[in-house]
Amino acid sequence: MATGHHGRQGDLPSEILQLLSKNDPILSSEAFPSQKSGDVKGALDRLASRSMIRYETIDREEAILEDEGVDIEANGSHEARVFEALRKAVEGLTVKELEAAIGDKKAASVGQGKAFKSKWITKAKDGRLVASTDSIQDTTREQLQIIQKTRTHPDPKVIADLKKRKLVKMQKVISFKVHKGPKFALEMVKEETDLTADMLASGAWKTAAFKPYNFRSLGADQNAGALHPLNKVRHEFRQIFFEMGFEEMPTNRFVETGFWNFDALFVPQQHPARDLQDTFYISDPKIADKPHAETEDDKADYEAYWNNVKDVHQEGKYGSIGYRYPWAEDESLRLVLRTHTTAISTAMLHKLASKKGPDGRPPPARYFSIDRVFRNETVDATHLAEFHQVEGVIADYGLSLGGLMEFMQIFFSKMGIEDLRFKPAYNPYTEPSMEIFSFHKGLNKLVEIGNSGMFRPEMLEAMGLPKDLRVFGWGLSLERPTMIKYKVNNIRELLGHKVDLAFIERNPAVRLEKT
Amino acid sequence: MPTINVDKAELYKALAQEYTTEEFETLCFEFGIELDEDTTNSERPIINGKQEAPQLKIEIPANRYDMLCFEGIALMLNIFREKTPLPNYRLVAPKSGKLQTITIHPETMKVRPYVSGAILRNVTFTQEAYDSFIALQDKLHQNLARQRTLVSIGTHDLDTLKGPFTYEALPPKEISFIPLNQTKKMNGEELMQFYENDKHLGKYLHIIRDSPVYPVIFDSQKTVCSLPPIINSDHSKISLKTKNVFMEITATDRTKLEIVNNIMVSMFSQYCAEPFTIEPVKIISEHNGETRQTPNLKPRLAEVEVDYVNSCCGLEAKPQQICDWLTKMCYTAKPSSKDENIIEVLVPPTRADVLHQCDIMEDVAIAYGFNRLPRTSPNKASTIAQPLMINKLGDIVRMEAAMAGWSEVMPLILCSHDENFGWLNRTDDGKTAVKLANPKTAEYQVVRTSLLPGLLKTIRENKKHSVPIKVFEVSDVAFKDLALERKSRNERHFAAAWYGKTSGFEVVHGLLDRVLLMLKTAFLTHEEGLEGKKLDYEVKEDPSKPDGYWIEEIDEPTFFSGHAAAIYLRHNGKQVRIGEFGILHPTVLDKFELRYPVSTLEINLEVFL
Structure with missing residues (x-):
């Protein structure tokens, strides 16, 4: 139906401008009845973005003839056709003859009924059908003709009736009412999209028309690099430790021995944590050496330490009755993947025992680490075989529990966590042991946020540390607070190869103190 | 951490106080156990046509073996709340003065060398007490006894047996009896096959399976009492009607052996006609010098330094004050007459977790209240930060x-x-x-x-x-x-x-x-x-x-x-x-x-x- 010259998209904007110069406003449905409304809109948008025109969108419904409606509009209603056929036949027609005359059995049959009803035809005495009047008015056809021309009908009842009779249907039509814009002209001016160096050089910027910038869209993608969210949280924790005078421990050692990971921490050899179900053991290499110095400057007596650890487990020592079981060297020499970074803290404290401060005694120390630990867990939404442990250690003379709790308060307030509660707990290498809880507003309950305590004398005195040097230790996972803070429900969405790169790229900067 | 389910109404009855969930949660928090769930408002299972009564699910720290049953939780909380003193557990020999004996044969050294025993006389079990008695054995087997590898418990109706008893180790084929709740007699080998795919017992078979000899407890008539650590005999099984309970406990770890014995008798001797009395059993084990009388319920004397406790807790408490606090944690303590910096603390047989004075110091802090302890500055010495x-x-x-x-x-x-x-x-x-x-x-x-x-x-x-x-x-x-x-x-x-x-x-x-x-x-x-x-x-x-x-x-x-x-x-x-x-x-x-x-x-x- 589209006429040739209307089909050419490129001409449409200038046609619009031409028409608008003669009539303002114009209706697209009248000016371009056969153009697709999408094409019209595209042309209008180009002109509108240059302020050459402005337009309003008009949504309206049009009545369209159904197939049967088209037939009636062209040939008349069935009853009118029956009447016409009978009027022409002076002698009247039999039903068969009528059908043949109309050439449509259905139209003939439906038309007869209606023509009878309207008293246009009647049955003669011989049974033939005859016209009973000279002329009729074919209202249906007339109504359809109006609709065909105007796409509507002045009487809404007519449209409703014809719709019911399935002769017309309604169709949504978008059209546009177009007005001249403030920069109306007959010619489209070329618009620049950007200010270029050439334009500055030539001075063309002074006269050039610039296409308005679309302030409703995002800017260009930066193809930026990104740091991993978990490492961003790690950075924050590290800063907190540095602010508080902590030295970072050398946790770059995944493989430990039963001795350093358990025995030296006074974890008995039958402790469930040492089960195959919980700890990864190493099959190759097979067995560790007994602890010994690995650098020239390490003058510690490892043999004495080994024996002290054995004694304190087996017979008791340092005022402890011990666990009183036969302590096995082989168990202590098994290689494991460290289950906690406390294995490193232990080695650090053992080294501290041979250091001498100004008073000739081991000096106070603060250590921390944030690194990977390994558990032989069954993987689920909150457990992976690997996670990061955040650990802090404070060694000093005459420390008290009140000092530990106060420290924890300061430490956690740097992450926006206040109102800590401390619960007595059990841990084989700390006594007292305190679980740290904080009230979580979102979950409306106390949630455990970490573990803390004072290392047991059985652990410290075996290293040769003085009895009055007390050591606080505390730990938490890096993943758990991150998951709570950033509402990540599955640890596999945070750590490991299944993490979504888009999550890494779009995760905002981490500021733990902002709650 | 083990979780213990207790009947809420029964527990509050034992505590002589009704708590809201929140109040009970606070009590647990202060004491160092954790209320995991109160099932009052949840859908509870129907058991034998009756809906289960509301339960409290309580998490117990892994070292408190004395709280792995209803009786222990109620007792320790009552002592903490200063409602009851610690019971005085007494060993009472039978009127005849003649103790039951278990004689250990040297062959047991090859498979499971230690045994301990005790007798509870004139017991009256309610259904609940009986269930708790069985459940405690199970909890001890799972936790302290490391799936029965270290220790296992056998309990028997003493009236079906006749002492003295022997603890022997024999080739599997020479041990023949009807296992608990079975009808067919089987020998050690057949028994291994019979239980191979048993959901409950199958996992314990490996402990002795490949040993040339299996441990076995006999009475004087050569009636099999049990094949530790697998199963008891049906002959001597206990029931609600059992009056006199004979307990034999076998082990590979002699320390944990006596801990288990102490816990079992201290928790259930309250159901004896004369509560908190236990009839000891004599263990005869000449070959390894382990002859002794069990259980040994004598409290252990520990000395605690007043200045250590005060310094760790940040307190300035007098010795008597510390002794009073310790009473809440089930100790008997008094200031030493010789040294004013020393408190003499009697550690009851139930508190096997106490190894060092630091454990007692922690209990002082708990009795005082962790969250009430005076806060001090954590900055004693300045240290220098340093990255790796x-x-x-x-x-x-x-x-x-x-x-x-x-x-x-x-x-x-x-x-x-x-x-x-x-x-x-x-x-x-x-x-x-x-x-x-x-x-x-x-x-x-x-x-x-x-x-x-x-x-x-x-x-x-x-x-x-x-x-x-x-x-x-x-x-x-x-x-x-x-x-x-x-x-x-x-x-x-x-x-x-x-x-x-x-x-x-x-x-x-x-x-x-x-x-x-x-x-x-x-x-x-x-x-x-x-x-x-x-x-x-x-x-x-x-x-x-x-x-x-x-x-x-x-x-x-x-x-x-x-x-x-x-x-x-x-x-x-x-x-x-x-x-x-x-x-x-x-x-x-x-x-x-x-x-x-x-x-x-x-x-x-x-x-x-």
């Missing part, structure tokens, strides 16, 4: 890589053997990787020796991401190193991978140049005197030559031929290969299910320290 140098170096490289437009990823450190070797067309020489003995899945077989598998797996899981994908990681790999105590060492690596429609070879090469520029390392061209020289991978010293890095083409199966290079560094006069980069071989891409070309870079950062 390899972490500082690693962070510099991380920042530079991110600034160059690469995204950081954190894959796992454990991987499969194939991912680390075969899939990269690398062979395992057996001297490189640390291997795991007991992984639950094939995903965790080795500690990675390269960062590449993690990067490639990350790309594999992110194929929906637009290309190119540019990812990097700075982290540790581990190698076997037999010279060290732990037989292995970590090494900090930096690796990056490009995935796109083109190979990205030059881009990865450029990243290497950029990072090394930031590490103040000059690029040495071949014209500067290195062309054509074949280099060993070993460290060589030649201070005459300038420091810097250079690259040389390599032909290694990980990479596409002609598109890979080794990276060499001369640093402080030492020359070393620090890594390689190149286009991955299409067979490697295939293994990691990657459709587009990938170029990778991996270097060791330790040399830049």
Whole structure:
């Protein structure tokens, strides 16, 4: 139906401008009845973005003839056709003859009924059908003709009736009412999209028309690099430790021995944590050496330490009755993947025992680490075989529990966590042991946020540390607070190869103190 | 932590107080146990046509074996709330004065050497008490007794047996009896077969199965009482009607043996006609000098220093005050008459967890209230903050890589053997990787020796991401190193991978140049005197030559031929290969299910320290 010259998209904007110069406003449905409304809109948008025109969108419904409606509009209603056929036949027609005359059995049959009803035809005495009047008015056809021309009908009842009779249907039509814009002209001016160096050089910027910038869209993608969210949280924790005078421990050692990971921490050899179900053991290499110095400057007596650890487990020592079981060297020499970074803290404290401060005694120390630990867990939404442990250690003379709790308060307030509660707990290498809880507003309950305590004398005195040097230790996972803070429900969405790169790229900067 | 279910109404009755859930939660919190769940408002199971009464699910710390049953929880909370004193457990010999005996035969040394025993007389069990008695044995078996490997308990109706008893070890075929709740007599071998697939008992068979002799307890008529640690005989089984309970406990660990005995009798002697009395059993074990009377319920005397307790807790309490607090934690304590800095504390037989005065000090803090302890400044001495140098170096490289437009990823450190070797067309020489003995899945077989598998797996899981994908990681790999105590060492690596429609070879090469520029390392061209020289991978010293890095083409199966290079560094006069980069071989891409070309870079950062 589209006429040739209307089909050419490129001409449409200038046609619009031409028409608008003669009539303002114009209706697209009248000016371009056969153009697709999408094409019209595209042309209008180009002109509108240059302020050459402005337009309003008009949504309206049009009545369209159904197939049967088209037939009636062209040939008349069935009853009118029956009447016409009978009027022409002076002698009247039999039903068969009528059908043949109309050439449509259905139209003939439906038309007869209606023509009878309207008293246009009647049955003669011989049974033939005859016209009973000279002329009729074919209202249906007339109504359809109006609709065909105007796409509507002045009487809404007519449209409703014809719709019911399935002769017309309604169709949504978008059209546009177009007005001249403030920069109306007959010619489209070329618009620049950007200010270029050439334009500055030539001075063309002074006269050039610039296409308005679309302030409703995002800017260009930066193809930026990104740091991993978990490492961003790690950075924050590290800063907190540095602010508080902590030295970072050398946790770059995944493989430990039963001795350093358990025995030296006074974890008995039958402790469930040492089960195959919980700890990864190493099959190759097979067995560790007994602890010994690995650098020239390490003058510690490892043999004495080994024996002290054995004694304190087996017979008791340092005022402890011990666990009183036969302590096995082989168990202590098994290689494991460290289950906690406390294995490193232990080695650090053992080294501290041979250091001498100004008073000739081991000096106070603060250590921390944030690194990977390994558990032989069954993987689920909150457990992976690997996670990061955040650990802090404070060694000093005459420390008290009140000092530990106060420290924890300061430490956690740097992450926006206040109102800590401390619960007595059990841990084989700390006594007292305190679980740290904080009230979580979102979950409306106390949630455990970490573990803390004072290392047991059985652990410290075996290293040769003085009895009055007390050591606080505390730990938490890096993943758990991150998951709570950033509402990540599955640890596999945070750590490991299944993490979504888009999550890494779009995760905002981490500021733990902002709650 | 074990979780114990107790009947809420019964517990509140025993505590003579009704609590709201919140109040009870607070009591638990202060005492150091945890209310896991109050089932009052949840859907409860129907048991024998009756809905289960509301339960409290209480988590007990792993060292409080005296609280693994209703009786223990009620007792300890009542003592803590100062409602009852600690019961005085008494050993009472029978009127005849003649104790029951268990004589241990030396053969038991081969399989399970220790036994202990006790008798509870004139017991009246309610259904609840009976159930609790059985459940406590189960909890002790699971926890302290490490799935019966260390200790196992057998309880019998003494009136069906006739002492004295013997504890023997016999070849399996020579032990024949009807096991508990069975009807057919079977010998030790048949019994092993019979219970092989038993859901409950099957897991204990391994403890003795391969031993040439099995342990067995007999009475004087050679009636089998039990085959520890597997099962009791049906003959002597206890029921609600049982009046006199004979307990035999066998073990491989003699300390835990007596702990279990003490816990069992202290929890259930309250149901005796004369509460808290226990009839001891004489153990005759001449061959290993273990002859003694059991149980030994004598409290242990521990000395606690007043200044230690006060200093740790930040208190200035008088000795008598500390003694009063200790009463709440079930101790009997009095200031020493000899030393005013000493408190003499009697540790009851139920408190096997108390090893050192630090345990008693903690109980003072609990009795006082952790959250009420006076706060002090944590800053006693000032210390100096210091980063670990390899972490500082690693962070510099991380920042530079991110600034160059690469995204950081954190894959796992454990991987499969194939991912680390075969899939990269690398062979395992057996001297490189640390291997795991007991992984639950094939995903965790080795500690990675390269960062590449993690990067490639990350790309594999992110194929929906637009290309190119540019990812990097700075982290540790581990190698076997037999010279060290732990037989292995970590090494900090930096690796990056490009995935796109083109190979990205030059881009990865450029990243290497950029990072090394930031590490103040000059690029040495071949014209500067290195062309054509074949280099060993070993460290060589030649201070005459300038420091810097250079690259040389390599032909290694990980990479596409002609598109890979080794990276060499001369640093402080030492020359070393620090890594390689190149286009991955299409067979490697295939293994990691990657459709587009990938170029990778991996270097060791330790040399830049």
